[in-house]
Amino acid sequence: MMAMCSKKAYLKRRTFDNQYDVDTNIFQVKFDCLKENVVKIHQGDPILCQQCETVLNIYSKIEDDVQNQQFGKHLWICEFCNHKNYIQIEKEEIPKSEDTVYLIQSSQEQQMQIEDADNSIVFCIDTSGSMSSTVEIKGKVNFKHGISAEEYEMLKQFIEPGDEHQIWPQFNTKHVTHVSRKQCVMAAIEQQIGELKKKNPNKIVGLVTFNNEVVVYGDGSEVPITIAGDRLFKQDEIEALLDGTAKQLMKSPVKAQADSLLKKFEQLQEKGQTALGPALISALQLAKIGKPGSMIIICTDGLANFGIGIFGK
Ligand SMILES: [Zn+2]
Structure with a gap:
């Protein structure tokens, strides 16, 4: 199972001015959402960025790729590392909510x-x-x-x-x-x-x-x-x-x-x-x-x- 249900942001102090930034490396996953989401397991496998393995999510922008259109591929530019991913995805496979549960094993x-x-x-x-x-x-x-x-x-x-x-x-x-x-x-x-x-x-x-x-x-x-x-x-x-x-x-x-x-x-x-x-x-x-x-x-x-x-x- 793979789930992201973080509702809390963690902060880290910047060294140069002592202000705080959101620390994206630390997050809390609450497992009780698995119990609630158990009937809503997402169809298919998660689509991962080829470079950084970020999972395609509700905020990912999927564009038609003009060059590769004949193969039915779409272009997803990873929002974390900017890698150009050419992906094959059906409409119903695109996550529609913030919490998406995949059955990976x-x-x-x-x-x-x-x-x-x-x-x-x-x-x-x-x-x-x-x-x-x-x-x-x-x-x-x-x-x-x-x-x-x-x-x-x-x-x-x-x-x-x-x-x-x-x-x-x-x-x-x-x-x-x-x-x-x-x-x-x-x-x-x-x-x-x-x-x-x-x-x-x-x-x-x-x-x-x-x-x-x-x-x-x-x-x-x-x-x-x-x-x-x-x-x-x-x-x-x-x-x-x-x-x-x-x-x-x-x-x-x-x-x-x-x-x-x-x-x-x-x-x-x-x-x-x-x-x-x-x-x-x-x-x-x-x-x-x-x-x-x-x-x-x-x-x-x-x-x-x-x-x-x-x-x-
Ligand atoms: Zn990436």
Whole structure:
């Protein structure tokens, strides 16, 4: 799926006069629009600028190209890089709204990619404080991953009397269950790893977690690498650090590592900020070890507010 639903502009400060410009390199994509737009998937594939890969959109100007008219081609001059694109497009293929959803890979194709044994999967998990917030769901649902005694101690100080059920599963009744975002992610990942172990035992699965520091576990067979402090702001340092160790961190298949990986997941505690940018760089370093088609799966609920790629700065 590919969607653009940004409703918010980000600003960057100009160095020469300290005024602000719109930063077109940072945008926020809200995924809830996918839910609303699910019935309106655009026909055909997105048309990309041959030079900069901008997607043809509602604001693109399409002209008849006199020279090439006999081939039914049109001229689209890219509004970002001015490249002259000669394109073949039907009227109904031209986007008519600002939000356009394309299906670029069907779930079946994706499944085939997952089943290809030689590539790897890196789970990039948000363990920032907000992942402990809960939502009420109907009925009694048993989640394996409750809250640890340590987490309870940490959260206790923030709880108003009467709100205990929000973090303490014992307060759930048979009518409602309070589940945290972390619990949902844990349940989903546990299922994924279980399935991978059965269907693709030789696939290599890696783990990267992030809050106010990034912990690179890899396949779980080695001592994890923690990236913290100033390093979170230095992309080249993170890359250099993992360049030498990624191979070592991504060597054992899921059939051997599933249990130890799951144990690592269970021990994750949610606290602190969201260093999403550095975590992604780390995950990319791990995924590079796998064959083309390797995947990074990001589970996050918040804006990047720490380290490289920080929002709003
Ligand atoms: Zn372009």
